[in-house]
Amino acid sequence: MKITFWGVRGSYPVPGAATVRYGGQTSCVEIRTESGGCLIVDAGTGLRALGQKLSREGGVPRQFHVLLSHVHWDHIQGLPFFEPAYIPGNRIAVYALLTAADELDQVIGGITRHEFFPMPLERVPAQFQFIEVKPTVAMDIEDFHVLPIALNHPYGAVGYRVDADGTSVAYVADTAPFHEVLHKQHFLCGLEPLSHEDLAALAAMRAGLVAALRGVDTVVYDTHFLPEEYKRFPHYGHSTPDQALEICAEAGVRTLVLYHHAPSHSDDQMDEVAERYRQLGKAQGIEVVTSQEGMTLMVGAQEPR
Numbered sequence: 268m269k270i271t272f273w274g275v276r277g278s279y280p281v282p283g284a285a286t287v288r289y290g291g292q293t294s295c296v297e298i299r300t301e302s303g304g305c306l307i308v309d310a311g312t313g314l315r316a317l318g319q320k321l322s323r324e325g326g327v328p329r330q331f332h333v334l335l336s337h338v339h340w341d342h343i344q345g346l347p348f349f350e351p352a353y354i355p356g357n358r359i360a361v362y363a364l365l366t367a368a369d370e371l372d373q374v375i376g377g378i379t380r381h382e383f384f385p386m387p388l389e390r391v392p393a394q395f396q397f398i399e400v401k402p403t404v405a406m407d408i409e410d411f412h413v414l415p416i417a418l419n420h421p422y423g424a425v426g427y428r429v430d431a432d433g434t435s436v437a438y439v440a441d442t443a444p445f446h447e448v449l450h451k452q453h454f455l456c457g458l459e460p461l462s463h464e465d466l467a468a469l470a471a472m473r474a475g476l477v478a479a480l481r482g483v484d485t486v487v488y489d490t491h492f493l494p495e496e497y498k499r500f501p502h503y504g505h506s507t508p509d510q511a512l513e514i515c516a517e518a519g520v521r522t523l524v525l526y527h528h529a530p531s532h533s534d535d536q537m538d539e540v541a542e543r544y545r546q547l548g549k550a551q552g553i554e555v556v557t558s559q560e561g562m563t564l565m566v567g568a569q570e571p572r
């Protein structure tokens with residue numbers, strides 16, 4: 268398997284002089300098997316360039332699979348600009364949590380309403396299909412075995428463990444650490460003490476994540492915040508590289524990929540983050556790679572990258 272990063276930012280796109288090297292587009296990765304199987308995970312603004320590449324590959328009509336972690340803007344905003352959607356005969360399956368999938372045609376339809384966009388979803392030539400995912404209920408999609416993982420993010424999000432070609436990769440975005448309940452609500456957390464049920468639910472969610480990541484080769488993780496930033500915004504639903512390292516160390520992961528970078532982090536700052544966590548990871552026997560737009564990683568490669 269190999270994984271290509273088409274957008275590595277969180278929250279909103281930040282193209283410009285300060286982000287040329289790490290990239291300014293929002294969350295989108297492409298996972299390919301040796302035999303050409305293709306999964307798209309998240310549909311942020313990075314999806315636009317991926318769609319152009321997939322169109323050039325030809326093979327019309329074609330089936331595409333887009334796994335969504337959740338439907339915050341930075342994970343869906345590329346969908347209206349996905350070129351294969353404008354090719355008649357193509358089919359695009361979009362996978363999401365039920366809370367999102369129940370309304371997903373309205374969510375996507377909403378962002379393509381005539382006030383916002385010239386082509387409403389119902390007039391797009393390709394055929395869209397919305398499929399519910401449930402945490403812990405695995406799916407077989409083309410060559411891939413896919414396990415959705417519950418995450419701690421406002422109104423819920425799912426990560427995905429993907430097994431194929433005798434190796435595994437996981438995509439864990441967006442998630443906060445497991446100190447506060449974020450998956451049920453927005454902004455209410457932290458205002459009152461957690462109940463026993465809340466604490467048990469958080470502990471179960473964390474244990475479920477560690478179990479799902481057990482022995483995974485490469486884990487792409489939401490490391491939006493640096494520790495000093497996290498202290499100021501603990502309820503925004505994102506993690507730090509330290510929190511990701513802790514989870515990956517427990518799970519015996521080989522490579523951690525830092526991902527969903529804060530839009531405020533310049534290339535120079537990202538260089539410092541990359542080196543700092545490369546060293547910290549090395550001390551724990553984990554290779555830490557910092558994702559950059561356009562980067563391709565071979566999953567399961569045994570040589571240092």
Ligand SMILES: [Zn+2]
Pocket residue numbers: 277278294339341342441527
């Ligand atoms: Zn996000």
Ligand SMILES: [Zn+2]
Pocket residue numbers: 337339420441504
């Ligand atoms: Zn989010």
